[in-house]
Amino acid sequence: MATVFSLVALGPAQPLRSDPYFYTFHGDWLEVSCQSYDSFCPIGSMSSMGLGSGSCATVPASSMADGGAWRPPRTCEDYWSEWKHCKGIRNFFHNYYTYGEVPSCEQWKIDYSNCRKWEKSKSPDAKESLCKSERARILEKQKYDPVWKLRKTPPRDWYLPLGQDKSK
Amino acid sequence: MDRSEPPPEVAEGEDFGYRLFPERHSEAKLSFLTTSLFTFNHKCQVMLRIALDTNPYAQLLLDAMKQSGCTVYKDRHFACEDCDGCVSGGFDSATSQIVLCQNNIHQQSHMNRVVTHELIHAFDHCRAHVDWFKNVKHLACSEIRAANLSGDCSLVNEITRFKFGLKQHHQTCVRDRAIRSILAVRKVSKETAEKAVDEVFDSCFNDHEPFGRVPHSKSDAKYAYRDFQNRNRYYANL
Numbered sequence: 437m438a439t440v441f442s443l444v445a446l447g448p449a450q451p452l453r454s455d456p457y458f459y460t461f462h463g464d465w466l467e468v469s470c471q472s473y474d475s476f477c478p479i480g481s482m483s484s485m486g487l488g489s490g491s492c493a494t495v496p497a498s499s500m501a502d503g504g505a506w507r508p509p510r511t512c513e514d515y516w517s518e519w520k521h522c523k524g525i526r527n528f529f530h531n532y533y534t535y536g537e538v539p540s541c542e543q544w545k546i547d548y549s550n551c552r553k554w555e556k557s558k559s560p561d562a563k564e565s566l567c568k569s570e571r572a573r574i575l576e577k578q579k580y581d582p583v584w585k586l587r588k589t590p591p592r593d594w595y596l597p598l599g600q601d602k603s604k
Numbered sequence: 605m606d607r608s609e610p611p612p613e614v615a616e617g618e619d620f621g622y623r624l625f626p627e628r629h630s631e632a633k634l635s636f637l638t639t640s641l642f643t644f645n646h647k648c649q650v651m652l653r654i655a656l657d658t659n660p661y662a663q664l665l666l667d668a669m670k671q672s673g674c675t676v677y678k679d680r681h682f683a684c685e686d687c688d689g690c691v692s693g694g695f696d697s698a699t700s701q702i703v704l705c706q707n708n709i710h711q712q713s714h715m716n717r718v719v720t721h722e723l724i725h726a727f728d729h730c731r732a733h734v735d736w737f738k739n740v741k742h743l744a745c746s747e748i749r750a751a752n753l754s755g756d757c758s759l760v761n762e763i764t765r766f767k768f769g770l771k772q773h774h775q776t777c778v779r780d781r782a783i784r785s786i787l788a789v790r791k792v793s794k795e796t797a798e799k800a801v802d803e804v805f806d807s808c809f810n811d812h813e814p815f816g817r818v819p820h821s822k823s824d825a826k827y828a829y830r831d832f833q834n835r836n837r838y839y840a841n842l
Contacts, residue, residue: 509838514830521827530820533759536772570842577816580807583745584732590673591729594700598680 506563509570512551519544543569620737621789625694625703627685648684648706651715659716660825661754664832665723668814674730681726691788693718695725697736702726717761721754727814740792744800745808747782752808753815756781774818778809 508515521527522541531539547569553562622628656662656678666676676682680701687694687705692714694703702722709715728734728746735742751757757777762769769776779801786797812818815828831838 507837507841509841510831510834514834518827521823526821526823530818530824533770534772534774534818534820567842570838574842577810577812580810582732582811583804583807584728584734584742586732587730591700594674594730595680596700598699598701 508551508554508563508566510547510551512548512555515544515548515551519548619791621694624688624691624788625685625696626688627683628696628699628703643686644706644710645684648704648709648715651709651712652678652682652684652704652719654712655716655719659719660822660829661716661720661819662723664814664825664829665720665727667829668832669723669727669730672727672730674726676723676726693722694789695722695729697729697734700726700729717755721750721756724750724753731813740786740790740796740800741804743786743790744782744797745804745811747785748778748801748805748808749811751778751781751785752818753812755819758820775809779805 510518519541522539522544527539531537547566550559550562550565550569553559554566656666669676682702682704684704684706686707687703690708692705692708695701696703702719702725704715704718704722709718725746728749729736734746736746752774755761757774759770759773762773762777767773767777782801783794783797786792786800787794790797792800814832815825816831817824817828819825819828
C-alpha cells in the first residue's frame with residue numbers, strides 16, 4: 437500500500453480504478469493509493485501542488501463526494517436488485533457449487549432499507565450503517581495479501597509495434 | 605505471501621510453451637490465398653469480433669484494461685493462428701498479444717470463453733508485475749484467476765468433460781485446470797505445479813478483479829459491469 441504523504445481533498449475528477457487493494461480504511465479516514473487514478477500516479481500535477489512524486493492522499497472517508505454531498509455508494513435500485521439476485525435459485529446453486537454453502541443475503545436487504553431511509557429522512561444512522569457495510573465488503577476482499585506487486589504504470593511495450601517486440 | 609523469495613531457476617530446455625504456437629517464431633508467412641482457403645482464420649476473426657462486441661465478460665475486461673492504461677486493439681493485441689495439440693489460446697507477454705487457436709476453436713461460446721480467459725491474463729499483465737517466465741507462483745495465480753472467472757469451470761463445461769461433482773466442485777476444477785495449464789507451458793514437475801497452486805490458491809481464488817465477484821453467467825457479468833461503471837460513485841461515498 438502506498439504511503440500517505442499529505443492531506444489533500446480529492447474529488448473524483450478522474451475515474452478511479454476499482455481494485456480494492458488501492459483503498460485502506462483507518463477509522464474514519466480513507467487512504468487512497470495514487471495507483472487508483474486511471475493515468476496512474478499523476479506525478480506532474482502532484483508536484484505542482486508542492487507534494488513529492490508518488491504522493492497519494494488521505495481523506496475523511498465520507499468526504500470524497502463532489503462538494504461534500506454524500507449519497508449511498510450504490511443506488512437503492514442496485515441494492516434491491518442485488519438482494520433479489522442473491523436470493524434467487526440460480527445464485528443459491530452457484531454459491532453452493534463454488535463455496536459449498538448457502539449464500540447469505542440478509543445484508544443486501546438491510547442495506548436497501550437503510551438506503552431508502554436515507555432517501556426519505558437523511559438519517560445519519562442509515563448513512564453510517566451503509567458505509568460500514570460497504571467497507572466491510574471491501575475489507576473482506578483484502579483478506580489475503582496479493583501474490584504480486586501492483587504496477588504504477590502500464591507495461592512499456594504494450595503499444596509497441598509488433599516488429600519491434602519480436603526483435604527483442 | 606512472501607514476495608521477496610527468490611524465483612526458482614529456469615529449467616534447462618524450457619521453451620515456455622512456445623512449441624504449442626509454432627507460428628509465433630516462424631519467419632515464413634502464409635500467403636493471403638493460403639490463409640483464406642486452407643485455414644480457419646476468417647472464421648476466427650469473425651467470432652473474435654462478435655465476442656469483443658457482445659460478450660459482457662469481454663466488455664468489462666476491455667473497459668478495465670483501458671482504465672488501467674492498456675487499451676486493447678483487436679489488430680494489435682489479438683492473433684488468430686494454428687496451434688499444436690488441444691490448446692485453445694494463450695497470452696504472449698513478450699509481444700503483449702493474445703493468441704487464439706483458429707484450428708481448435710469452432711464455436712462462439714468457446715471463443716467467448718477463451719477470449720475472456722486470455723484477457724484475464726492480459727489484465728494481470730497490465731495491472732501487476734507478473735513474472736511469467738521465472739516465477740511459477742505468479743503463473744499459477746493468473747491461471748487460477750482465469751479458470752475461476754472465465755466460466756471454464758461451469759457445471760455444464762465440467763459435465764461435458766465427464767467430471768462430476770457439486771459441492772465446492774468449482775474450486776476443484778479451478779485447481780486442476782490451473783495445474784494443467786502450468787504443466788502445458790512450463791517444464792516443471794507435477795509436484796512443483798501443485799505446490800505453487802496450493803500456496804497461492806487462497807489469495808488468487810478470492811481475487812475477483814475486475815469483476816468484483818465470480819461471474820457464473822452473463823447476468824452476473826452484467827451486474828459486475830454495472831458495478832464497474834458505477835465505481836466513481838461507490839468509492840467517493842464510502
